[in-house]
Amino acid sequence: MEEIWHGLVKAIQLIVTLDPEVMGITGRSLAISASACLIASVVCLPLGGLIHFYRFPGKRVLTNLIQTFYSMPTVVVGLLVFLLFSRSGSLGGLGLLFTPTVMVIGQVILVAPLMLGLTISALSGVDRVIPDTARSLGASNWQAVGVIIREARFAVIAAVILGFGRAISEVGLALMVGGNIRGFTRVLTTAISLETGKGDIELSIALGIILIIIALIINIALNQIQQRRA
Amino acid sequence: MILIETVDLCQSFNGRTILKNINLKVERGEALAVIGPTGSGKTTLLRLIGLLDLPASGRIYFTGTDVTASGRAGLDTRRRMAFVLQKPVVFNTSVYDNIAYGLKWRGGKGGQRQQEVDHVLETVDLAACRNRNARTLSGGEAQRVAIARAIISGPEVLLLDEPTANLDPLSTAKIEEVINNIRHQHQTTIIMATHDMSQGQRLADRVGVLLNGEIVQTGGWHEVFQAPDNRDVAEFVGMENFIAGAIASSQDGMVAVKVGDRVIEAISHYPAGATVSACLRPEDVTLFLSPVSSSARNSFVGEITRVVSSGPLSRIEIDCRFPLVALVTRRSAEELNLEKGKKVYATFKATAVHVMKREEASS
Numbered sequence: 001m002e003e004i005w006h007g008l009v010k011a012i013q014l015i016v017t018l019d020p021e022v023m024g025i026t027g028r029s030l031a032i033s034a035s036a037c038l039i040a041s042v043v044c045l046p047l048g049g050l051i052h053f054y055r056f057p058g059k060r061v062l063t064n065l066i067q068t069f070y071s072m073p074t075v076v077v078g079l080l081v082f083l084l085f086s087r088s089g090s091l092g093g094l095g096l097l098f099t100p101t102v103m104v105i106g107q108v109i110l111v112a113p114l115m116l117g118l119t120i121s122a123l124s125g126v127d128r129v130i131p132d133t134a135r136s137l138g139a140s141n142w143q144a145v146g147v148i149i150r151e152a153r154f155a156v157i158a159a160v161i162l163g164f165g166r167a168i169s170e171v172g173l174a175l176m177v178g179g180n181i182r183g184f185t186r187v188l189t190t191a192i193s194l195e196t197g198k199g200d201i202e203l204s205i206a207l208g209i210i211l212i213i214i215a216l217i218i219n220i221a222l223n224q225i226q227q228r229r230a
Numbered sequence: 231m232i233l234i235e236t237v238d239l240c241q242s243f244n245g246r247t248i249l250k251n252i253n254l255k256v257e258r259g260e261a262l263a264v265i266g267p268t269g270s271g272k273t274t275l276l277r278l279i280g281l282l283d284l285p286a287s288g289r290i291y292f293t294g295t296d297v298t299a300s301g302r303a304g305l306d307t308r309r310r311m312a313f314v315l316q317k318p319v320v321f322n323t324s325v326y327d328n329i330a331y332g333l334k335w336r337g338g339k340g341g342q343r344q345q346e347v348d349h350v351l352e353t354v355d356l357a358a359c360r361n362r363n364a365r366t367l368s369g370g371e372a373q374r375v376a377i378a379r380a381i382i383s384g385p386e387v388l389l390l391d392e393p394t395a396n397l398d399p400l401s402t403a404k405i406e407e408v409i410n411n412i413r414h415q416h417q418t419t420i421i422m423a424t425h426d427m428s429q430g431q432r433l434a435d436r437v438g439v440l441l442n443g444e445i446v447q448t449g450g451w452h453e454v455f456q457a458p459d460n461r462d463v464a465e466f467v468g469m470e471n472f473i474a475g476a477i478a479s480s481q482d483g484m485v486a487v488k489v490g491d492r493v494i495e496a497i498s499h500y501p502a503g504a505t506v507s508a509c510l511r512p513e514d515v516t517l518f519l520s521p522v523s524s525s526a527r528n529s530f531v532g533e534i535t536r537v538v539s540s541g542p543l544s545r546i547e548i549d550c551r552f553p554l555v556a557l558v559t560r561r562s563a564e565e566l567n568l569e570k571g572k573k574v575y576a577t578f579k580a581t582a583v584h585v586m587k588r589e590e591a592s593s
């Protein structure tokens with residue numbers, strides 16, 4: 001008990017004094033997950049729109065498949081990306097393994113199903129009459145799509161934020177393809193798991209507190225958005 | 231000049247036929263009401279004419295050009311029309327932006343746009359709500375926003391699907407006034423769907439009766455109300471009395487219809503011997519307590535079997551050795567002290583009777 005208390009006090013000291021090591025890890029974590037989130041959004045929002053608007057055979061199966069991947073284990077994605085980018089893998093020649101770049105790629109793959117699925121359900125939540133109304137007022141099909149995304153904007157933003165939450169809190173993938181290299185690919189979650197193993201409790205607790213604060217901020221943001229919707 | 235023409239338009243969903251061979255012609259500047267009960271296909275028809283859906287088969291011509299297949303021509307035509315859907319949804323933004331959308335999509339210029347929006351806001355009497363979120367409006371106000379954003383672009387054709395469904399009488403009157411103003415100021419062609427015949431009469435000059443996916447009769451109001459083509463139309467337009475009989479004599483357009491031991495005089499050309507129904511609107515029957523000499527050619531003594539009052543009107547069912555329903559004002563029902571068992575003289579003009587051929591099976 002005393003050990004935890006001691007660790008907590010030291011941890012708060014580390015945060016308050018803006019310890020360069022702690023800040024560096026936090027900044028890297030945010031940067032990698034934010035990039036992943038941005039790239040995934042650029043791909044998933046229009047793609048989700050396409051899937052929502054076009055009728056095609058197997059649409060329901062595809063949607064179910066996407067939802068299944070919401071809870072895809074991070075280590076499975078890690079394994080996949082590792083195999084792709086390892087020396088003998090098909091993308092091994094790029095030499096990206098154990099770099100922040102490959103971590104971003106992995107996280108994009110990880111959060112894409114979540115963002116895609118939530119975008120689709122956000123768009124389905126829009127009154128079916130909205131696109132009809134737009135078209136009846138002279139909107140082209142693409143202009144009608146724009147109206148629907150605008151109507152669903154709060155739910156779509158929620159999808160993006162949830163994606164970011166999943167990206168920043170995962171550890172398996174970051175460890176497997178990032179390698180937890182100090183000052184290069186070490187992020188919040190990998191640092192916590194490593195430092196705890198090494199017995200450096202105070203750094204772990206400090207990073208843990210930061211991670212919780214980030215989660216808290218994400219939650220507050222989500223709540224705010226959902227309230228505006230109502 | 232024919233503005234819109236549909237040729238053998240059919241629509242079906244999941245193998246169920248909704249519309250069958252709709253052939254309609256709408257002149258420029260005309261107001262046509264499509265009337266029919268709920269589920270008869272009015273909305274489906276308007277959606278096809280508004281180029282929102284593709285028909286299963288058949289064609290739609292706009293000023294003589296085939297615009298059925300969607301694409302550039304379809305979009306251009308759609309932009310010359312405006313459609314107020316039955317259940318208006320407003321976009322989750324200000325009233326002003328909701329209305330401005332209608333212009334933006336049709337390529338209105340920014341500065342000019344603002345003036346036009348403000349002007350149309352005055353027209354529909356919503357200037358005070360300009361900056362409110364449209365989702366906070368009442369049903370009648372939302373409907374006026376829907377109409378405002380439809381008319382702002384000055385469409386050549388205005389399609390209205392039950393424009394006042396679920397609205398209170400005051401909002402209804404306001405919206406009808408707006409529609410009438412648009413029509414008279416801009417000679418806008420109007421096609422509206424309604425199940426409210428009195429509204430159709432107030433707003434349109436021609437009517438098409440849609441029953442079970444088929445246009446069964448088109449014509450002026452008087453024609454459809456007084457001379458429906460068949461019993462279904464007759465029932466829908468409010469004829470309640472269908473008295474089965476046979477033509478006893480026919481001369482110079484006047485016939486005597488024998489109903490049991492009574493004879494109803496009517497205007498018709500059916501020959502003697504034809505089995506017919508004498509159809510009569512209940513409001514065309516006048517009731518007296520004693521025999522009167524009036525210009526009406528038909529007067530039958532009978533006994534009241536039932537009196538039902540609703541609102542300002544009373545519905546009187548009479549047994550004149552054939553059943554007859556009369557509609558009188560509640561006030562006169564009270565003044566004449568009409569009640570069950572009372573003897574009355576039911577009187578109606580020969581011109582009020584519409585004689586219709588009777589098919590044995592349906593009678």
